[in-house]
Amino acid sequence: MDKAGNPSVLLSVVSPVYNGSAYLTPFLESVLHQTFRDFELIMVDDGSADESLEIIQTYQEKDACIRLIRQSHKGAGSARNVGFSQAKGQYIIFLDSDDWFKEDFFKIMIDRITKDQSDVVVCEFFIYNQQTGGQIRSIIPETGKRKIEKTDLALDLFTPSTWVKLYRTAFLKQNRLLFQEIPSCNDWSFVFASLACANKISVIREPLMYYRTQTSSSISSYRYKRTKDIVLAIKNLKHELKSRGLHSQYQAGFARKSVNHLVYEAFAGRRWTGIYVLIRNLLIVNDWAVYKAFVFKVIRYFGKRICKGFN
Structure with missing residues (x-):
């Protein structure tokens, strides 16, 4: 229980959804079949006009860990901030609703951040698309024997992606870190500011999730x-x-x-x-x-x- 007497969990999973029905089912299946179960899944529907809301509600009837928040379309940055404001977990991760994850993703991330007492833990991931399939993406490039300073580690060697980073919730709140509410790149400043503020960052050199790339036409548009x-x-x-x-x-x-x-x-x-x-x-x-x-x-x-x- 938290200070207000509400049920608490170890992990909060926040995911914004906007017209994501095409990939929402595999996302929900991979989250709900995690071996680690002490989590809440906060789905923030950002004004979807497709079947996303109905899919979430169907799964919500089956699993009490799902919390649904609805808002008019304001973008992923706003949706993540809303989910963050409602999170009850000691740790928090922000996932995209078109990706999917290994079944021990949460467990490995939680085990590492609690063992190391880190502010942030980062894992490797697979890049996936219909043409190329899966490919391992390294977190830290090969640096030989060069000493890696904290300044390099924070800003030079990590991607600006939230979905491979687990945060200590109190750390984010203490540093007043929020997502920018702009149409794209809304996690860029959040990620690098959080890494710069972190006293300790842990790295898991194992790909634990699958990042679904967009088509070239949608990117160029x-x-x-x-x-x-x-x-x-x-x-x-x-x-x-x-x-x-x-x-x-x-x-x-x-x-x-x-x-x-x-x-x-x-x-x-x-x-x-x-x-x-x-x-x-x-x-x-x-x-x-x-x-x-x-x-x-x-x-x-x-x-x-x-x-x-x-x-």
């Missing part, structure tokens, strides 16, 4: 809006780091992560000059000085086309 959201996310992360007195400690990692994502968008969207302007306007002089050498190395490597944006 919102690429321009996504680029604008990335800029908003980067600006918000900079604010989060500064407000916590962490910006000077993480300024090099922040610059690298920011430029990496913007350069990726440049290649994906073929807008070389525009992305360069965003980079120069976004980063303060000190950040740019730290990372300038790397940027020009990237430019030289990828050829003359992107160089035109710098002339």
Whole structure:
């Protein structure tokens, strides 16, 4: 029981749903068949117009661990924040409703975070699509014998994905960490700010879940809006780091992560000059000085086309 006398659980699982009926059943099946059972599943329906709500309600009748919250369509960031505000678990994880998981996913993550007394635990995962099947995605690249500093670990070597990260709930609340309520990239600032704030991060070098990639057509259809959201996310992360007195400690990692994502968008969207302007306007002089050498190395490597944006 919590302080208010309500039933408490060890783990809260929060998942936003918006028109996700196509993949919702395998998601629910894999969650509800976990070997670890001390959890609540908070499904936040974000104004779905398909059969998502009916599917959730059907499963809710079968399993009391499911809690359903409904809201008008406000986006995944808002839905995660609403679910977070209602969570009762000592630990919390935010999952996407089109992915699925190994049956011992929760158990392995909980065992590690309790054993290590970490603020965050991160696992590896499979990337899945209809064309390629499953593929292991490494959390930390091979670094040889180089010592990995906390600044590198927090901002350089992890993905901005919530679904492979289990958090201590009190840690998130103490640091007032919330998701940005923007259409896409709403977890970017949350993830990197939480990693920067964490005193201890544990890594599980085993893929425990399956991330379902979107089709190329759906990605390209919102690429321009996504680029604008990335800029908003980067600006918000900079604010989060500064407000916590962490910006000077993480300024090099922040610059690298920011430029990496913007350069990726440049290649994906073929807008070389525009992305360069965003980079120069976004980063303060000190950040740019730290990372300038790397940027020009990237430019030289990828050829003359992107160089035109710098002339």
